[in-house]
Amino acid sequence: MADGQEDFSSLPLPDRFVHKNWKVRKEGYEDAKQQFEKSPDESDPVFAPFLQDPGLWKGAVADSNVAAQQEGLASYCAFLKYAGPQACVRSRGYTVSPIVEKGLPQMRPAAKANALEALLLCVEMDKSDPVIEEMLPALSHKVPKVIAATLAGLTAIYHNFGCKVVDPKPVLKALPKVFAHADKNVRNEAQNLTVELYRWLKEAIKPLFFGELKPVQQQDLDKLFEKVQQEPAPKQERLTRAQQDAMATASAAPDEGEGEAGEEIPEEEDGEVDAFDLAEPVDVMPKIPKDFLDQLSSSKWKDRKDALDALYNVLNIPRIKEGPFDDIVRALAKCMKDANIAVVTVAANCVDLLAKGLRSNFAKYRSNILSPMLERLKEKKQSVADALGQALDAVFASTHLSDCLEEIFEFLKHKNPQVKQETVKFLIRCLRNTKDVPSKPEVKSIAEASTKLMTESSEVVRSGGAEIFGTLMKIMGERAMNPYLDGLDDIRKTKVKEYFETAEVKAKDRPKPIVGPPKGAAGPGGKKVATKKPTMGLKKPAPAAPEEPPAPSPSKPATKAIPSKLGGVPKPGGLPTPGAGLKVQKKLGGPGGLASPQRRAASPPSEEQPPPAAPKFGLGRGLAGRPIAKPSAPAEPAPSPAAPRMGGMSAAERAELEELRLEKERFSRMTEEMKAERSKLNSQVTELQNQNAQLIEDHTRDVLSIKAKETQLVRARSDAETAEQTVQTQQREIERLKRELRRAVARAMSPPVPDQLSISGTDPESVYQEAGSNGHGPRPSLHMGSRFESARPQSYASASPSEEKENTGTESPGLSSRDGGLGRRKLSPTVQTNLPGVTSPTRSSALGSRTASGEERSPEPAENWKRAAEVTSQLKARIEQMKARQGLNKPRT
Template sequence: MADAEPDFSSLPLPDRFAHKNWKVRKEGYEDAKAQFEKTPDESAPVFTPFLNDPSLWKGAVADSNVAAQVEGMGAYCSFLKFGGPQACARTRHLTIGPISEKGLPCARPAGKASAQEALLLCVELDKADPVLEDLLPTLSHKVPKVVAGALAALTLIYHNFGCKIVDPKPTLKALTKVFGHADKNVRAEAQNLTVEMYRWLREAMKPLFWADLKPVQQQDLEKLFEGVKQDAAPKQERFTRAQQDAMAAASAAPSGGGAEEEGEEYAEDEDEAEVLDLAEPVDIMPKLPKDLHDQLGSSKWKDRKEALDALYNVINVPRIKDGPYDEIVRALAKCMKDANVAVVTVAANCVDLLARGLRNSFMKYRSTIMMPILERLKEKKQSVADALGGALDAVFLSTDLSDCLDDILEYLKHKNPQVKQETVKFLIRCLRTTRIVPSKPEIKSIADAGTKLLTESTEGIRAGGAETLGTLMKILGERAMNPYLDGLDDIRKAKVKEFFETAEVKAKDRPKPIVAPPKPAAPAARKTMAPGKKPALGMKKPASAAAAIEDPPAKVAPKGIPSKLGGIPKAGGLAPPGSKLRSKLGGPGGLASPVRRAAPPPAEEEAAPPAAPKFGLGRGLAGRPIAKPSAAAESAPAPAPAMSGISAAERAELEQLRDEKERFARSIEDMKSERSKFNNQLTELQNQNAQLIEDHTRDVLSIKAKETQLVRARSDAEAAEANVQKQQREIERLKRELARALRATAMSPPHAPSESGNMGFSEPASMYHEASSGTPSAARSGLHMGSRFESSRPRSYASASPSEEKENNGHESPSLGSRDGGLGRRKLSPTYGYSNIGSPTRSSTRNSTSHADEDQQPRSSEPAENWKRAAEVTSQLKARIEQMKARQGLSRPPTQR
């Protein structure tokens, strides 16, 4: 039987961390994690060995065994969580590199999650810059899954802490080379990181890396950006230790709620400033055209416009380095008076870019450029008015409302209605975007100007005046605005109230809290509650219970008791808190215990003589003695020293209130955690919704592409069908032509001899004579004879095609209507002269034979007999013709023939 494994649990944790057996190391990591979780604070002795030797964690987070590595990552997370900032600062430079190389690409989900949590804890406990310094070099690693894991961790860091805590510049500069990676997973993680940073930075991130991307990559990113453009501004989900301490201090302070609201209001401004700080200032002075001012002074408007276009291209940068731009601003102010509206538009765009690029540095040029722009607002063309309005808005962002208000109010009195209308629009935009509440004189000036605008004859100006008053009411509140609306009728007040309800402003006046007037003392003593009994729902917290804890039974000066409302109670008002309790314990004067008399309070804390009651002699138990003073002194029992000025019932009530306060605080923490969880779920659902929308769009495009292909295929099929029909019609036509040609050819070949031996000639010899003489009767007779030969011709002769006959005979056969009569073709015989070729030839016989074989029809007569008969008939005909010619004297000597 094998020996049992030795027990290594007695070894110190550092020795177990460095043991060669992975099981021992794994158990050491588990024990260390359990001990860290049980520590009371960050100064526990269990942290000391690991703080003195931080290299132990380098081996733990990069353990060669996967199971041990997962436990080592979990132990390191517990070490950071319970060890505090000191644990992070001591070990961070040794662990982030191994975590990024072996922890983030871990195959086990638990190990990967622990690695990401360790990086988040490093950022939370201290700051993000050291984490980025050690994590960004991993993006150049040769293993793709290591690069993908680092990008996913960066995405998680920016998602939790935002770009205000984590500097986005180094990451944006390193993104360009990652987009060109060969692995698709790396490129996908790079896109996710870019989209996450776009949620925080929007368009301000593009100048840092956008130009280095390929057009295809830019198009893909733009499609992804469309999914998050409509989302609300992201909020920081995880806070650093410094932020947590500040929030705890703010919540503990009396005015913590107001500070939190103020911080939420100005968080957006701080984010915008952070976004603008991303861009590096650009020195545009060396890039300005050398002949800029000469071109601006040209008499041709095209030259002036080209000079302004060149200036626009130079200053079109997110941030401009400060410099001497006085001449440029004066030249742009002069261009506002140009007769050509195109020049004015480009000049206004240049002012817009210059003011936004210089920001607060443009404040010194406001007086030079603002009034010419306001004067040029008389242009009625909308494009020019929009350009001038944008320039005015940019100028206002570099200054404040107090600097611009005088010029605005001056141009609200302009004689041109167009100038007046555009100026009131500019004033409304200023009131919406200002962060500073106007002073009382400025409020009165704005209200008077808006009230005067309500009496204008132009509808647009009257609406602008009502909107001005409504926006101002949104800043000040309805109560503060009521004095300025007293002289208006109900219709105008309703119009102002309508704009008030829809206005959106960034500056809101916070009036001071109203101090409640003092109330007289209660006529009867308050009933004390039994110990252990909770107050009824809706019962107000007694003020004296909390105040009596701090107040001794002896009478103290009222000025030493702080009021919850921020003020000090006056001498003739309410009695100080705890006076009722003192009257219960020691009579009307609040008699102190003998111990208190032996040790009187310091001189500055001694109470002044009580003032006379406001409503005559005091009422209630606190204002009149219960018995004679001497009897009271004798019969008054000495209070127990352990009570410290409060009764057991009040102490029990106080404990109950404290417990309720703790439960309320815990419920608030639970609700915050639930809110964070719901926000995470909402973000995940939004991401899933965006992915579903993208998939749906892709499917719709695929379906449309398939429909397009189907329509094209249908059109091709219809075209092919039409072509087939055309070809069929052509084939039918050719068949008809072929049949017609066959019929014509069937009438032209010579007829076969009849079985009777005389070839069917029943006409007398005179007909042949006429035929030989060429008379019309002979022609008719020949035609008749041809028809009879046609009727007596075998079927096989008609089946021969014209091409076969041409091949067999060597020439085309003449038609039946020729001058040779109906006897067929004539050939010059060397012996007999012209002879009638009516007998079948060898080729025709061969043709007929082949067609007969194909048709499988038997022949009615033998070819040899037909040839003999044809020869006999021919010889007889020739003899008769010669005889007839001899009788008629038409015979010619052989030499003539």
């Protein structure tokens, strides 16, 4: 075996990498690592076999033996580190996928660490996009352990390099799928990756995938996001090779990266990442309903609102692809005049989404939609005003301040105070958010408009005018706005200053400094020094003499500008002290400075310059030429002895400078934190104000609803009382009608009986005598017939039952009834015996007993009337027969 080992060690590295014995492969990996670490540079021949055949690394990083795989991963890390970017470019296509599938899920900590380091080195050496593309397919692996390990690797990559180096878009698209995985470890790693992305992207990641998660997952992520918000802004912990080279180049020329005061120029920090930059543009035109415009022109407001709701759902995406939206924008502008506020609100929301989704591409639609929206600001309902204001801000964000000022000025003169007030608020928001500094004519127009607004009768409009002026002053500076402040009184000036101090703007005017000989030498940021002018005129001997004398004078203001911690006060003679000369090295070390090579090269000729220039001033040979020529000779050599002392800074001064830099950085960080806290508090205040307004609106609506219900209750009670009175009246009327009906039935059922027969004890003879005494002679039949036909007693209804029986053998209807029965007074016995067909008392009693026993019941009222009529007709017939038999119808003699 020992002999075999010697033979294996003599084999070249590529052969040992593919050997069937894992021990040989392991030793080959170790030897390759040692040789890589000992290589002098990237062009060493040891790298050549692996650069020519990068497929060798595929077996090394995914070796079947765990111990050999660990050494293979370590060897690959050394290869990437020492072979340079070319090694990464050629080998990553063979190694990234095996590392993700076999290296990251390893149980050995050392192997797992080497696998993660290899991925980080692949990103560091070149770029991250190919590495991420190779890793994403592993998120669909059938083994959950591989998916969890891949997510952990992605989290480490973003943690070390950040989202500015590694593009987060591909990973964000794949997050919803892993959040829906059945394995708990996969979901936990997906949660960790999301939190890491939130550290860099903040709220920009939510519109991209947050809506596809379950509500429980959203709540868990929100809780984790709240903890991340309290942390400071993340910083890139690992630099790419390109960034390292850039830093090395910058450190090689330190003077170029510093200001003239010796301070480094701070890099501009990028703001929070916008969701618009992360999202891909989506073509929404095919998704808009074809009958959208037809529904929008419907006469029913519900149809119009449904059409706008459908459009809102289509436009509710982070980024919209450019398309022909002219008809849609015109339709939305027409909706601003709709009588229904719900339609107006949804239309404003659609404009907001369309402007945010198109950004700068929406600028061409501004002229169609801005004026109708400003006109609709007359709506007093707060929810509509908020929707319109948000849409106006989105439209302004897609354009520039100069484009919107014309419409804004027009509506600042509107006769409706509500429109004027909301337009003032819109202009204030425009000034705060604009990144373009207004031109001088625009500044004048805005200042005049705000001055006019401060004279309005409404307090809100006056305050808005002062805020406009103060915000504009924050942009342009106090000096530029002083001419417009002269016409204001002290109260308005005070109010403008208050708004000026509290205003927050994104654009600030930086006027160019006035460059002069004294100020150029004394200014801390000036690059041109007055002593540079003589050096520029070395080729022209004639003007050198008049330009040379002013050289000492700038040195005096220069020494006045440096008495800070970095320098001391120079001596009266113009020569700086040794300490001061060292401390102003950075100030005077620039081009044209006293310590610069150009200045040192120019100094000797400047001393030799006065002799040829002397004849020009020495023509008169008088005293006038002497004072000018003499100061120039001693003043010029003054910087010469100071030049050697300005070669470097002492250790104490450097330490002090570093301390000042750290302090400045600390103050800057503190300022950023306070700004973030302030913006957070402002957002909370705004949210609370919105909630308060909503609660007030709900309370008002509830109070009105309660009052309406109380009014309805009072009306219902009144109606109930009226109805009750009506019912009682109707009941009384019904009772009265019933009594009348009973009386009418009683009268109709009573038979026509003569008055004489109704009197008990009266016989027919007395009747005849009475008839004869009337002077009519012997005509008792006529008189008696008339009595039988016309006479009807008034007390028939109260007759006794024994007297209500009929003597015809038939029973009168209702004889047994107490309410409707009709009675007759019985005739005298003489009449009863003489009248044919009259029922005897015995028969009448038998009939009465039959009726009383209930064998025959009285018929209904309608039948009573009929029976009454029949009985009456029968009675009349029998009376006529009785008259005929007794001869009553004979004429009198």
